[in-house]
Amino acid sequence: MGENNKPVVNLISKPENMLKTVYTACRTCYSADYPINIYNGADDEAKMLKLIERVISSGHYSTIEHIQVTFAISNVSRACTHQLVRHRHMSFSQKSQRYVKEKGQFDYIIPPTIERDENLKSKFVDFMNKISEQYQEFVEAGIPAEDARFVLPNAAASSLVASLNLREMIHLANLRLCTRAQYEIRTMVKMMCDALVAEEPWLKPYLVPKCERLGFCDEDKSCGRVKTREQLGF
Numbered sequence: 127m128g129e130n131n132k133p134v135v136n137l138i139s140k141p142e143n144m145l146k147t148v149y150t151a152c153r154t155c156y157s158a159d160y161p162i163n164i165y166n167g168a169d170d171e172a173k174m175l176k177l178i179e180r181v182i183s184s185g186h187y188s189t190i191e192h193i194q195v196t197f198a199i200s201n202v203s204r205a206c207t208h209q210l211v212r213h214r215h216m217s218f219s220q221k222s223q224r225y226v227k228e229k230g231q232f233d234y235i236i237p238p239t240i241e242r243d244e245n246l247k248s249k250f251v252d253f254m255n256k257i258s259e260q261y262q263e264f265v266e267a268g269i270p271a272e273d274a275r276f277v278l279p280n281a282a283a284s285s286l287v288a289s290l291n292l293r294e295m296i297h298l299a300n301l302r303l304c305t306r307a308q309y310e311i312r313t314m315v316k317m318m319c320d321a322l323v324a325e326e327p328w329l330k331p332y333l334v335p336k337c338e339r340l341g342f343c344d345e346d347k348s349c350g351r352v353k354t355r356e357q358l359g360f
């Protein structure tokens with residue numbers, strides 16, 4: 127691989143009437159009316175957005191757990207997917223290195239820091255070729271793929287289907303769009319957010335790095351975008 131180092135991300139499933147559904151969940155908490163009447167009567171977008179922002183800002187997060195979205199993701203490294211699967215409120219189905227034997231050179235991702243240096247890139251590619259030869263030798267010797275894969279690197283490309291609810295999506299964006307997050311997961315999560323915002327523009331203010339919602343940086347050192355708590359004096 128190495129030709130196209132960017133993740134491939136597609137939103138493959140989301141509910142219809144997402145905004146109305148979240149609004150209905152929010153409004154139901156404060157209304158004597160039946161939820162179905164609230165849903166059927168929801169037609170004022172500005173009113174819906176205002177209530178949703180108030181409810182989310184107050185931390186009343188169960189209201190956004192009713193929405194589930196699914197992404198098809200490929201051309202990302204195992205280093206990246208290992209970070210993604212740490213998110214415990216997501217569901218994953220990932221290409222197996224036990225059941226899917228690598229035939230010929232396995233696909234891999236080259237980090238941009240290495241890719242932009244021709245000399246280092248060539249060493250990286252040589253090393254991937256050597257790993258591939260060793261992997262193939264094991265497989266040809268009858269070693270099962272589940273054991274031969276032990277020599278495969280973090281750079282090996284993977285594919286997965288990932289589903290999550292809106293609460294987790296916002297949490298994922300807040301953590302992984304932060305410049306402190308590793309570049310590849312940051313790129314992939316940005317693509318997930320962009321795909322969702324393209325369909326649901328009202329979500330844009332929520333799918334941002336945590337500092338944009340907090341108003342300050344809670345990391346030890348700020349990237350400069352906003353000040354840390356210490357710099358702000360609290």
Ligand SMILES: Cc1cc2nc3c(=O)[nH]c(=O)nc-3n(C[C@H](O)[C@H](O)[C@H](O)COP(=O)(O)OP(=O)(O)OC[C@H]3O[C@@H](n4cnc5c(N)ncnc54)[C@H](O)[C@@H]3O)c2cc1C
Binds near residue numbers: 212215216306307
């Ligand atoms: C910049 C960065 C650097 C990182 N570095 C490292 C590292 O060096 N080593 C490492 O091991 N990990 C590292 N991580 C991963 C990190 O520790 C988390 O595992 C990962 O970000 C998932 O976050 P989460 O637990 O908030 O999210 P999720 O698992 O998605 O959970 C969402 C939220 O649900 C709640 N929750 C979920 N499970 C529990 C539970 N069991 N108990 C109580 N509340 C729960 C919490 O409020 C949590 O924030 C790093 C992450 C980032 C963003």
